[in-house]
Amino acid sequence: MKPLFTSYATAKGGREGHVKSDDGIIDLDLVMPGSGSSKKGSNPEQLFAAGYAACYDGALNLTAKKQKKDIDSEVIGAVSLLKDESDGGFKIQVELDVVVKGVSQEEAEALTKEAHQVCPYSKATRGNIDVTIKTTAK
Incomplete structure (x- = not known):
């Protein structure tokens, strides 16, 4: 497959470092939550939550349109960092x-189920991390 586009970002310094996209739109310091640091910044989980929520909402709207x-619609993404008891490392949910x-x-639940099948983030994470979808129709 030929890519439709490719995005670039550079990280330096890990969880206490900095991330910047090649176009400069993303240019953020990173801070580990709960580290006691007075420094303000984002974290990888927050960035992943934003990306997944946006991608999923796009898939949901495409599914509805079809x-x-x-x-x-509105999608709130929550990404949690967990201790992985199987290897002593970490994982996300x-x-x-x-x-x-x-x-x-009923229609909302059907649409969110279908969106989960077509969303690129859902495809990338399927079988790798726990993903829970809570659907509310208003």
Whole structure:
């Protein structure tokens, strides 16, 4: 497959470092939550949560459009860092809290299930991390 586009970002200094995209739009200091540092910054989990939420919302809206459903949606991504008891390292888990307006609860759940099948982030993480999707129709 030929890429539609490629994004670039450079990280230096790990969790207490800095990340910057090649175009300079992302230019953030990183701080480990709970480290006691007075420094302000983001963290990899926050960046992943933002990316996954945006990608999933795009997949949800594409799915709705293909099914001729007129929706308004919002996705809150929560990414947690966990201690991995199997190897003593760390792992992440994701919760997507999805609010869908314009359809019934049953339709919203069907749309979010389908979006999870087509979302590139969902495809990339399937079988690798725990992902929970909570769907609310309003």
